[in-house]
Each structure stands twice: as C-alpha cells, then as structure tokens.
Amino acid sequence: MRPPPLPELRPLLSALGSALRRGLRHSREGMRRIEAMDRARLRAEARLMVLCGCFFLAFALIGGRMAVFAASEAPEPARGGSIEDPILGTRADIVDRQGRILATNLATHSLYAQPHQMIDPARAARELAAIFPDLNEERLLRDFTGERRFVWIRRQISPEQLQAVHDIGEPGLLFGPREMRLYPNGAIAAHILGGASYGREGVNSAEVIGVAGVERFFDERLRDPDLSDEPLVLSIDLSVQAALEEVLEGGMTLMNAKGATGILMDAHTGEIVAMASLPDFDPNSRPPVATSGDPGDSPLFNRALQGVYELGSVFKIFPVAQGIELGLINAETMIDTRGPMTWGRFRIRDFRNYGPALSATDVIVKSSNIGTSRVALMIGAERQRRFLDSLGLLEPLPLEMVEARTGAPLLPRQWSEISLMTISYGHGLSVSPLHLAAGYAAMVNGGTRVVPTLLRRDEPQAGARVISPQTSRIATSMLRQVVTRGTATFADIPGYEVGGKTGTADKPTPRGGYYDDKVISTFAGMFPASDPRWVIVVTLDEPVETSGAEPRRTAGWTAAPVAAEVIRRAAPLLGLRPQVAAPQGGGVTLAAN
Amino acid sequence: MTDLVHGTVPARAADPILPRWWRTIDKGALSCVMGLFGIGLLLGLAASPPLAARNGLDPFHYVARQAAFGLLAIAVLLVFSMMSPRQVRRLAVLGFGLSFVALALLPFLGTDFGKGAVRWYSLGFASFQPSEFLKPCFVVLCAWLMAGAQDPHGPPGRLWSFAIAVVVVAMLALQPDFGQAALVLFSWGVMYFVAGAPMTLLLTLAGIVFFAGTLAYERSEHFARRIDGFLSPDVDPRTQIGYATNAIREGGFFGVGVGEGSVKWSLPDAHTDFIIAVAAEEYGLVLVLLIIVLYAWVVVGSLGRLLRERDPFIRLAGTGLACVFGVQAMINMGVAVRLLPAKGMTLPFVSYGGSSLIAGGIAVGMLLAMTRTRPQGQIRDILGTRR
Numbered sequence: 019m020r021p022p023p024l025p026e027l028r029p030l031l032s033a034l035g036s037a038l039r040r041g042l043r044h045s046r047e048g049m050r051r052i053e054a055m056d057r058a059r060l061r062a063e064a065r066l067m068v069l070c071g072c073f074f075l076a077f078a079l080i081g082g083r084m085a086v087f088a089a090s091e092a093p094e095p096a097r098g099g100s101i102e103d104p105i106l107g108t109r110a111d112i113v114d115r116q117g118r119i120l121a122t123n124l125a126t127h128s129l130y131a132q133p134h135q136m137i138d139p140a141r142a143a144r145e146l147a148a149i150f151p152d153l154n155e156e157r158l159l160r161d162f163t164g165e166r167r168f169v170w171i172r173r174q175i176s177p178e179q180l181q182a183v184h185d186i187g188e189p190g191l192l193f194g195p196r197e198m199r200l201y202p203n204g205a206i207a208a209h210i211l212g213g214a215s216y217g218r219e220g221v222n223s224a225e226v227i228g229v230a231g232v233e234r235f236f237d238e239r240l241r242d243p244d245l246s247d248e249p250l251v252l253s254i255d256l257s258v259q260a261a262l263e264e265v266l267e268g269g270m271t272l273m274n275a276k277g278a279t280g281i282l283m284d285a286h287t288g289e290i291v292a293m294a295s296l297p298d299f300d301p302n303s304r305p306p307v308a309t310s311g312d313p314g315d316s317p318l319f320n321r322a323l324q325g326v327y328e329l330g331s332v333f334k335i336f337p338v339a340q341g342i343e344l345g346l347i348n349a350e351t352m353i354d355t356r357g358p359m360t361w362g363r364f365r366i367r368d369f370r371n372y373g374p375a376l377s378a379t380d381v382i383v384k385s386s387n388i389g390t391s392r393v394a395l396m397i398g399a400e401r402q403r404r405f406l407d408s409l410g411l412l413e414p415l416p417l418e419m420v421e422a423r424t425g426a427p428l429l430p431r432q433w434s435e436i437s438l439m440t441i442s443y444g445h446g447l448s449v450s451p452l453h454l455a456a457g458y459a460a461m462v463n464g465g466t467r468v469v470p471t472l473l474r475r476d477e478p479q480a481g482a483r484v485i486s487p488q489t490s491r492i493a494t495s496m497l498r499q500v501v502t503r504g505t506a507t508f509a510d511i512p513g514y515e516v517g518g519k520t521g522t523a524d525k526p527t528p529r530g531g532y533y534d535d536k537v538i539s540t541f542a543g544m545f546p547a548s549d550p551r552w553v554i555v556v557t558l559d560e561p562v563e564t565s566g567a568e569p570r571r572t573a574g575w576t577a578a579p580v581a582a583e584v585i586r587r588a589a590p591l592l593g594l595r596p597q598v599a600a601p602q603g604g605g606v607t608l609a610a611n
Numbered sequence: 612m613t614d615l616v617h618g619t620v621p622a623r624a625a626d627p628i629l630p631r632w633w634r635t636i637d638k639g640a641l642s643c644v645m646g647l648f649g650i651g652l653l654l655g656l657a658a659s660p661p662l663a664a665r666n667g668l669d670p671f672h673y674v675a676r677q678a679a680f681g682l683l684a685i686a687v688l689l690v691f692s693m694m695s696p697r698q699v700r701r702l703a704v705l706g707f708g709l710s711f712v713a714l715a716l717l718p719f720l721g722t723d724f725g726k727g728a729v730r731w732y733s734l735g736f737a738s739f740q741p742s743e744f745l746k747p748c749f750v751v752l753c754a755w756l757m758a759g760a761q762d763p764h765g766p767p768g769r770l771w772s773f774a775i776a777v778v779v780v781a782m783l784a785l786q787p788d789f790g791q792a793a794l795v796l797f798s799w800g801v802m803y804f805v806a807g808a809p810m811t812l813l814l815t816l817a818g819i820v821f822f823a824g825t826l827a828y829e830r831s832e833h834f835a836r837r838i839d840g841f842l843s844p845d846v847d848p849r850t851q852i853g854y855a856t857n858a859i860r861e862g863g864f865f866g867v868g869v870g871e872g873s874v875k876w877s878l879p880d881a882h883t884d885f886i887i888a889v890a891a892e893e894y895g896l897v898l899v900l901l902i903i904v905l906y907a908w909v910v911v912g913s914l915g916r917l918l919r920e921r922d923p924f925i926r927l928a929g930t931g932l933a934c935v936f937g938v939q940a941m942i943n944m945g946v947a948v949r950l951l952p953a954k955g956m957t958l959p960f961v962s963y964g965g966s967s968l969i970a971g972g973i974a975v976g977m978l979l980a981m982t983r984t985r986p987q988g989q990i991r992d993i994l995g996t997r998r
Contacts, residue, residue, distance in 0.1 A: 055923075058761060058807055059921055062926055065804055066926075069914055069934065070915060073910050073914070076941055077907040077911075081903045081904075083948040083949075084896060084944075087891075088859055088860065088863050
C-alpha cells in the first residue's frame with residue numbers, strides 16, 4: 019500500500035499534471051495537423067494518378083493518330099477550294115414521279131493548260147485549233163507564250179476530244195474531272211427543269227448551279243452533299259409530259275398559233291403532272307436571254323406560269339359558283355340576258371343574242387357575258403375580290419420555280435363596278451394559266467383551295483374551304499354540260515366524261531384597247547365529271563382555224579379540240595379507265611348454223 | 612549521453628555532390644531529354660538547310676547553332692538539377708521578377724521580327740523571348756504560394772497565385788501570344804487541381820465550358836464553321852497543316868529516307884512548329900513514336916516519382932513543370948495530326964531555337980531537381996504514429 023502523497027507536494031503535482039495535459043493537447047493538435055497533411059497528400063496522390071493517366075492517354079492518342087495517318091495513302095493534292103468552302107461538283111438527280119430521270123450528271127473532263135510546263139506551245143496551239151475548230155490558233159499561242167501560268171481551254175470536252183488532245187502529247191495540257199448536267203429527255207419539261215451552268219470553278223471540280231426552274235429553286239438542296247444520293251422527286255409524269263408536249267406542238271401547227279401552253283394537274287393534291295409551254299428549248303444548251311423583242315415571245319418564257327393573260331370566259335364559272343354558294347341564285351335561276359347591257363359608257367355584248375333570259379346553267383353553257391355580269395352585280399365587288407383571293411388568283415403562285423414570282427396577276431387599279439362585271443367574264447384581270455388551273459381545281463374537287471406544286475405528294479391537300487361540296491357538284495355538272503351541249507363539244511372524249519369551259523379573249527394592244535384579230539383561246543376543264551380527279555388547261559396564243567369558209571378563232575374551235583386530244587392521249591397514261599357504256603342487248607348474239 | 616561517451620558520429624560532411632546527384636537523379640527522364648536533344652539535332656540536319664538556303668547561309672549553319680545552344684542548355688539543365696528545391700525556389704522567384712519586368716518592358720524595347728506580335732528582345736547574335744523563361748519561374752513561384760497556403764497559418768497563397776496568373780495571362784494575351792497564355796493558365800490550373808481544388812468547382816467549370824461551347828456552336832455560325840472545318844476529314848492541302856498531314860502520310864511507317872523529304876521545302880516553319888512532320892516524312896512513324904515515347908516517359912515518369920513526394924511545394928512545382936513540358940509537346944504534335952487547331956508552339960528540345968532551348972534546359976533542370984529521390988519520412992508510416 020502506497021503512502022498518501024505529501025501535502026507539500028500537492029501544488030507541484032497539480033502543476034505537473036496541467037503541464038502534461040497541455041502537452042497532450044498540443045500533440046493532439048499536431049496529430050490533427052499531420053492527419054490533414056496526410057489527407058491532402060492522399061488526395062494529391064490520387065489527382066496525380068489522374069494526371070498521369072490523362073497524359074498517358076493523350077500521348078497514346080497522338081501516337082495512334084500518327085499511326086493512322088502514316089497507314090493511310092497520301093492523296094493527290096486536290097485543288098478544290100478551301101476547306102471551309104470547298105467546291106463541290108456533286109448535284110442530286112431530278113426524277114419524275116415514277117423515278118424516271120429528268121436531270122442527272124455525267125462525268126466529263128475539262129481542259130486547261132499550264133504554259134510554263136509546255137514543250138512546244140506552237141504545235142500545241144496548232145493541234146488544239148485543229149481539234150476544236152472554234153478556237154483561234156493565234157490567240158492560243160499568245161496565251162501559251164505570254165505571262166500566264168494557267169489557261170482554261172475548254173470547260174467540257176467529249177471522250178473523243180479528250181483522246182485527241184491526249185494524243186498531242188503535250189505535258190502542259192491537263193485534264194480535270196468535270197461533272198456535267200445532262201437532261202436526257204432533251205426539251206421535254208424544259209421550262210420546269212430550267213437548266214444549270216457552272217458556278218465557281220476549280221481545276222478538279224466545278225459547282226453546277228441551277229439557273230432557272232426547279233434547278234434554281236432547289237439549288238441548295240440539290241447541291242447539298244448529304245442529299246446528293248437522294249434524287250429530287252417531282253410531280254411530273256414524264257410520259258404524260260411528253261404526250262402533252264407532242265399534242266400541243268401538233269395543235270399549235272394546226273391552229274396556226276404562235277404559242278401554246280398546257281397544264282395537267284391533280285385536282286386534289288395540286289400535283290402538276292404535266293406542264294408545257296411552247297415554243298420551248300433544250301435545257302442541255304439553254305439559249306441566251308433575248309435582248310431585243312418581246313420577252314414573252316422568247317422560248318425561255320414560260321407561258322403557263324409567267325404569261326399573265328386576260329383569259330376570257332373561262333372565268334365565268336367563278337361568279338356563277340359564288341352566286342350559288344352565297345344563295346343568290348341556283349342552277350335554274352333565270353337570269354336576264356337582254357343585250358346590249360350598258361353601264362355608264364360601257365356596253366357589254368354577247369357573242370350572239372341568247373334571248374331575253376337564260377338559266378344560270380345555260381349562262382355557262384352558252385357563255386353569256388351579260389348573264390355573268392348580272393350575277394356579279396348581285397355579288398358585289400368586295401365579295402368578288404375576296405372570293406378570287408381565296409382561290410389564290412390575286413397573288414403570285416408559291417410554285418417551286420424561281421419564275422413563279424414573276425407571274426404576278428395584273429389587278430384592276432380600282433375594283434369598280436365595271437371591273438366587277440368585266441372580271442366576271444374574264445377581262446380586266448390577268449392571271450396565268452396555272453392560276454386558272456388552281457381555281458378550277460378548287461371548283462371541282464369538292465370546294466377546297468389547291469396550291470399547285472411540282473413536288474410529288476401523295477395525299478390530298480386539305481386546303482381552306484372555298485365553296486361547299488354541293489356547289490362544287492353543281493359547278494362540275496355545269497362544266498360537263500358545256501361539253502355535252504355547249505361551246506366545247508369538240509372536247510368530248512367518249513368514256514372520260516370531260517367537262518370544261520372555253521374562253522376566247524381578245525389580246526390587248528400595247529397601246530391599250532384590243533386587237534380584233536388576235537385572241538388568246540383557252541379551254542379549262544376537268545375529267546372525269548362523275549368524280550373529278552384531273553384539271554386541264556390548254557391555251558393557244560393567236561390561233562386561227564382556217565378549215566372553214568371564214569377563219570375561226572374561238573376556243574371551241576381551237577383550244578377545245580387540242581385539249582381533247584391531250585386528254586385522249588394522257589388519260590390512259592394516268593391510269594384512268596374509260597367508262598364504256600354497257601353493250602346493248604345481251605352481249606351475245608346467238609346465230610343459227 | 613552517447614555523444615558524451617563516444618563522441619559524435621563523424622558526419623560525412625563532404626558527401627560528394629556528384630555521386631549523390633547520380634544516386635538520386637531521375638536517370639530515365641535525363642536520358643529521355645538527352646535523346647530528344649539528339650533527335651532534334653538529327654532533324655535539324657534535315658529541316659534547317661532550306662531555311663539556311665533561303666537566308667543565304669551555310670547549309671548547316673542552324674545545326675551548328677543548335678548544337679552550341681543545346682550544349683549550353685544541357686549545362687544549365689545539369690546545374691539546375693543539382694540544386695536543392697530550396698535553391699531552385701529562390702532562383703525561380705528571382706527569375707520570375709526579372710522575366711516579369713522583361714515581359715512588361717517588351718512593348719517598349721522588344722521587336723516583333725515582322726511577325727506582328729512583340730515577343731522578343733533582339734540581342735544581336737540571338738533573340739530572347741522572356742515568356743519562355745517566365746513559364747518555369749512562374750510555376751515554381753505558384754507552387755510555393757500554394758504550398759504555403761496549406762500551412763495552418765499560411766498566407767492565402769492560392770488567391771495570390773491566381774492573381775499573378777491572371778496578370779501574366781493578360782500580358783501574354785495582349786502581345787498577343789495566346790499559346791503561351793494558355794500554357795501559363797494551364798500550368799496554374801494543374802497545380803491548383805493537385806493542390807486540392809474543390810471537386811464542385813471543377814465540375815462547375817467543366818459544365819460552364821461545355822455549356823458555353825455548345826451555345827457558341829449553336830449560336831455563332833463563324834465558330835461552328837471553324838469547328839466543323841477543323842473536324843471535317845478533308846483538309847485544304849495548301850495550308851501548313853495540309854502539308855504536314857500529307858508529309859505524315861508520305862512517310863508511312865519507315866519514312867521516305869534520310870534527306871528525301873520534301874515538306875521542309877514547302878513549310879516555312881518546318882524547323883520549329885512542324886518539325887514533327889519532317890520527322891514523320893523522312894524517318895517514318897518509327898521515329899515519331901520514339902519521340903512520343905520519350906516525352907511520355909519524361910512526363911509520366913516524373914509524375915510517378917512525384918506521387919511519392921510528401922513535401923507539398925516540391926510536389927506542386929514538379930507537377931507544374933512536368934505538365935507544362937508535356938502539354939507543350941502535346942500541342943505541337945496534336946496540331947500536326949489535326950487533333951488541335953493550329954497554334955504556334957515549339958517541340959521542347961527538338962525544335963530549333965536558341966533561347967527556347969535554354970529556357971527548356973532551365974525548366975527540365977528544375978523538374979529534375981524536384982524529382983530527385985529524397986527521404987520522405989516513410990519511417991513514420993512504418994512506426995505508426997496513428998493511434
């Protein structure tokens with residue numbers, strides 16, 4: 019047993035104890051510090067490991083990339099524009115609705131010279147001039163011996179020419195690959211396709227850019243390298259287009275017309291199946307823009323789209339349909355047609371006197387200007403303007419061609435009552451034949467607006483409603499009757515139930531006023547009348563039919579028979595079955611033997 | 612007591628410097644650097660005659676200069692590698708002050724050698740680029756400040772170092788020398804990372820960079836085109852990069868043969884920024900891979916040795932120096948293989964350049980001084996001071 023501590027030592031002991039405790043605290047603090055250092059060190063170690071890994075990976079990546087580069091073949095130094103904006107020669111094909119080629123590319127060569135590499139410039143110039151007769155030998159020699167280090171000789175040469183130039187054996191003559199735009203069908207659908215030419219040129223490629231038509235409109239999409247394998251599918255049917263052009267050509271000759279245009283359009287989808295304008299051109303060698311003369315006579319001019327004309331009586335269906343839609347008249351309403359009708363200093367006459375009154379149907383069938391003027395007066399100018407606007411007849415069409423915006427309708431400066439009346443029979447308002455086709459489509463397809471398109475689309479456009487389905491049916495029936503018993507009997511093709519309206523408009527003179535021997539004759543129609551699917555517009559410019567005793571210019575004698583021939587040729591191609599009347603009798607004749 | 616009885620242990624006062632240096636130096640890294648210098652001379656033989664021809668000099672003029680500067684640089688390297696970290700630190704702080712003043716005076720006394728950016732002092736026989744010397748000194752200074760911040764009552768060294776970094780980067784960017792500015796910023800970032808940057812801050816920064824990049828790509832057509840052009844597999848062969856890429860392809864695995872290369876004739880910077888292309892063309896992938904391995908060895912090896920280092924200052928300074936060295940090499944080679952957008956950056960020890968060689972010698976010398984083997988107090992781990 020230990021003796022108790024001496025009381026004298028107590029202060030000493032307590033001082034010793036407190037010192038010990040202090041020391042312990044200090045060392046605890048130091049310990050904590052050391053632990054913090056350790057933690058920081060471990061963390062630093064971990065992060066250093068991460069750094070090591072990153073560097074290792076980065077070096078490995080560079081090495082790997084070097085290896086990939088080293089393993090790949092060194093390409094020829096291609097000179098095709100800068101990296102940010104390379105010259106791409108690719109251009110997607112254009113095909114018709116069935117995938118038939120309308121425009122494609124052909125690999126050809128370009129020919130250029132590097133005079134400083136030439137051995138015998140004089141001989142090269144001589145031989146080149148022999149191969150290409152349009153090249154001037156002296157000029158070539160001057161180019162080859164001058165300061166120039168680079169001379170384009172031909173942008174495109176044929177394989178035969180390539181071989182011939184090759185045979186010259188001149189090292190300073192060089193070839194570069196060159197894509198060429200080719201339209202294998204020649205002039206067919208020329209206006210729609212437009213044409214292409216070269217944009218920026220490099221030695222190894224050249225941009226092929228569209229200059230007109232869909233080529234220009236879809237230029238970016240066609241040149242998009244990502245889409246170069248996907249052809250642009252148009253709504254055009256090549257065979258129908260060819261038939262249309264052939265018939266128009268013949269009709270233009272027979273009718274002594276100076277121009278013709280035809281449109282065949284799906285009344286529900288708005289797809290233009292064929293659209294032609296004559297005279298035309300070959301997009302493979304697009305003619306230069308005419309600098310003199312009326313641009314409207316140039317083969318480049320697309321009458322279907324750019325040619326805005328007063329189209330005449332074909333407009334009559336619009337006021338009559340609107341009158342029925344508004345409940346102002348019905349198909350049997352008798353309309354006063356006594357003429358001449360005077361309004362201020364204007365007089366409105368009919369082609370013939372049709373008696374004191376005609377039913378609304380007969381106003382269309384017989385084509386009475388006075389009748390439609392009366393209906394238009396019931397409708398009023400503002401409602402007429404809005405109706406035509408709802409059909410899209412007052413604005414340029416949003417068609418997928420650059421020329422579409424130049425085909426802006428010519429509107430009366432002031433939509434007065436006299437405008438109201440003349441517009442009801444197609445004067446005083448100029449629109450393109452394609453506008454008219456869009457308007458007719460809306461009249462017969464059940465009454466919804468149609469916007470024409472050149473792109474293939476398979477479902478109907480659910481456009482804004484313009485007239486009710488009942489009105490549309492009545493309008494269709496009226497159009498059918500025009501063909502069965504009216505002005506367009508020449509347009510009747512058995513089995514296809516053609517309906518339509520003729521229009522013969524005097525051409526305006528440049529000075530104002532109208533020619534009395536120059537007309538625009540138009541047939542606008544649809545088929546089959548029982549369920550209208552196709553809209554057709556045929557317009558002849560200055561036709562004269564001379565088979566009779568006196569020259570005939572009315573559309574019933576000129577445009578209607580041409581349209582009929584178009585339908586006769588095109589309907590089978592469109593897959594339309596003729597409605598053949600059931601054979602009379604039992605169909606089988608028993609014969610005694 | 613023992614001392615009193617037996618006398619003190621005779622201190623090996625004259626522990627010979629060279630044997631101790633040899634014992635503790637990172638021999639791997641040292642040999643790699645020597646190898647790189649040798650390769651640089653070899654490539655200089657190939658790459659610099661066109662330049663000499665252009666300047667109307669003896670074909671091997673630049674090779675001789677490179678050899679002279681290289682020997683000087685190696686001497687500097689060895690001297691620095693023999694110093695203790697404390698000596699290195701003192702010299703570096705001093706050097707930082709000097710080169711900072713030199714950098715600040717550049718707009719008044721410097722020359723641009725007709726290249727548009729005032730980065731050099733012309734000394735007649737040679738030129739001198741202060742930023743080359745500033746880099747290693749800056750790294751050591753920042754490491755010192757950050758390590759000081761880890762002491763319990765130390766100064767706010769991270770903040771100070773950040774301020775210095777911002778000032779230096781701004782001065783370099785004004786020259787303009789975005790390459791060096793990026794390197795300085797990068798070295799600071801790496802040291803801050805190892806010194807224990809908060810994870811949330813790093814993630815936030817990464818997020819901001821990613822977000823801003825995406826935004827810029829979507830909003831700015833110019834930026835997007837630059838990036839697309841850079842990413843696109845085709846390269847305009849008329850640019851320096853185009854020539855370099857083509858040279859690497861030409862070279863293949865074993866090269867077109869010594870002296871047979873053609874890229875050195877078309878590339879104005881074949882002896883500096885695009886020396887790797889010359890190497891690839893004439894000696895092939897083999898030499899390129901060897902160069903990459905040498906750099907990787909120096910960097911990864913040094914970082915590996917620093918893993919064992921317990922002194923925060925040494926750890927940070929070594930990390931910064933190694934990373935700057937490695938990243939500079941990486942950027943140079945990354946440009947040639949189009950992993951990075953074009954940026955003028957020399958290949959340390961391989962590219963031609965007098966002052967950059969010596970600056971490289973200083974930097975690697977400091978690095979080797981940091982990575983020398985020294986006692987790390989591992990005994991404490993063994994004895995277990997933890998409770």
